[in-house]
Amino acid sequence: MKQLILRQLLDPESHTYSYILGDMESKEAVLIDSVSEQTERDLQLIDELGLKLKLILETHVHADHITGAWKLKQKTGAPILLSKFSSVDMADRLLDDGENLQIGQLLITAISTPGHTKSCMSFLWNGKVFTGDTLLIRAAGRCDFQEGSAEQLYESITNNTNRIF
C-alpha cells in the first residue's frame, strides 16, 4: 500500500502556501513553493516526518514571494526544478509541459499554465493539482504585471481541466 503524505504550510506574511509531499516508504520528500523566511520550519518538519528532501519545485518565480529554494538546496543538496520558460539561472533542470517526475512512489506531472507569469507551471499529483498563483481559492491570480496575460491565463485554466480532473 502506498504511504503518501501531504502537508500544507502557510507563510502568513506573503500568504504563500507551500506543500510537502512525502513517500513514507522511501522516506523521500518534495517541497513545492517554499518561502525564504520559512526554510527552517520546512526543514524541521521534513526531519520530524523522517523524510529527506529530494526535489524542490517552483510553480513560478515572482516578486510577491521570495523562494527558499536556494537555501534549501544549499542545506539538502536537492535540485531545483522549474519551467523552461523561466528567466532565472538557479534551476538544476528546466521542465517542459507534460514531464513526469518520479520520487519514490511520488509521481508528479508538470503542466505548463502560463498567464499569471509566462513561466507558471502547475503540478499534478495523486488527483490534486498545485497551481501556485494560477488558480486560487475562489479566484485566479493577477495577470496585470510581470509578464502576465489574462488571455493566456484563461486558456491555461480552461484548456487543462480535462488533464487535471
Ligand SMILES: [Fe+2]
Ligand atoms: Fe505570483
